[in-house]
Amino acid sequence: MGELPAPAQVRLLRILQDGSFERVGGQRALHVDVRIVAATHRDLQQMVATGLFREDLWYRIAVFPIHVPPLRDRPEDIPALATHFALRAATRFGAAPRIPTQQDLDLLLDYRGRAMCESSPR
Numbered sequence: 042m043g044e045l046p047a048p049a050q051v052r053l054l055r056i057l058q059d060g061s062f063e064r065v066g067g068q069r070a071l072h073v074d075v076r077i078v079a080a081t082h083r084d085l086q087q088m089v090a091t092g093l094f095r096e097d098l099w100y101r102i103a104v105f106p107i108h109v110p111p112l113r114d115r116p117e118d119i120p121a122l123a124t125h126f127a128l129r130a131a132t133r134f135g136a137a138p139r140i141p142t143q144q145d146l147d148l149l150l151d152y153r154g155r156a157m158c159e160s161s162p163r
Contacts, residue, residue, distance in 0.1 A: 042102065043083025043094070053077075054098045077102055113153050120146050 045053065056062050057077065061070040079102050088094035112118065123141045131138045141149075 042079040043081035043085060043088065045094075047095070050095045050098050054095060054101060057098075057101045116150055119149050123149055 052062065056073065056075065060074060061072045063070050085094050085099055085103070089096045089099045112122075120141070123146060127141055128138050130136070
């Protein structure tokens with residue numbers, strides 16, 4: 042949502058307000074009844090304040106905000122997520138299911154520390 046260019050913001054706002062849109066090259070308006078679930082890592086309120094995001098669209102989409110802290114702030118979720126995605130990948134690729142080992146989980150849990158050390162100038 043935070044990456045939406047200004048022209049697309051206008052079009053989305055029109056759909057949310059009027060419930061109608063016109064296809065590219067279309068001759069008539071189509072009517073829809075939609076609900077939006079949007080996500081972004083951007084601070085949309087700050088973007089509104091700086092003029093990068095439409096205030097009227099912000100009020101339309103910020104009806105029921107849910108703040109989910111970044112994964113780096115909730116490392117206790119990493120083992121369950123790693124297991125879920127490992128099993129999902131095994132199913133998708135037709136491989137035998139594999140659960141991450143404690144060593145795998147330790148690598149994932151230490152990722153932020155290693156990434157920050159590796160990105161610092163030497």
